[in-house]
Amino acid sequence: MLFAVIGSSAGKTRDEIMAIYPRHKAFLDQFIARDEVVGVGPFTDPGGGNMALFRSRAAAEAFARSDPFYLEGVVREYQIKNWGDNMLS
Template sequence: MTYFACHYSYPDGDERIVALRPEHREFLARLKDEGALVASGPYVDGRGSALIILRLPEGAETTDALAVMDEDPFHREGVLAGRDIRPWNPVLSIF
């Protein structure tokens, strides 16, 4: 398997984030059901960001992870302040 770390940044006070959150969570639940989502959730430091860990088939590339995450309503509707998706190597893990 190939892992990717997806870092999201959210704009301060954007009500579109709140409005789209249920659809975003449905998207993540679908990824979990498909076996592609390892974990997701916001950072708790109040800086408006989150981490999503994907597990894609061996040999997957960043473009594959981008294609998956392009379906996220947050991205599709253009409400993210930033998004960074990078390959990740969980050397010590429980995954």
């Protein structure tokens, strides 16, 4: 089972997002280096937001709790959902 972390957009401008992005990326890179992330990226529809898939609930919770995008208001909230890909089972 994987764990989806789904972030809802707080409606910040691209400039506001990019000002925080380096801190977000450095934080995310720690999870990637430990092979805790399967995939990550923004939604491209007008509603925005983002999603990441983690290998463990603990990693998903740690990310959602301390991501600079959340702490600095780019992401309004994160939801964590259990996610199973039946194609991989």
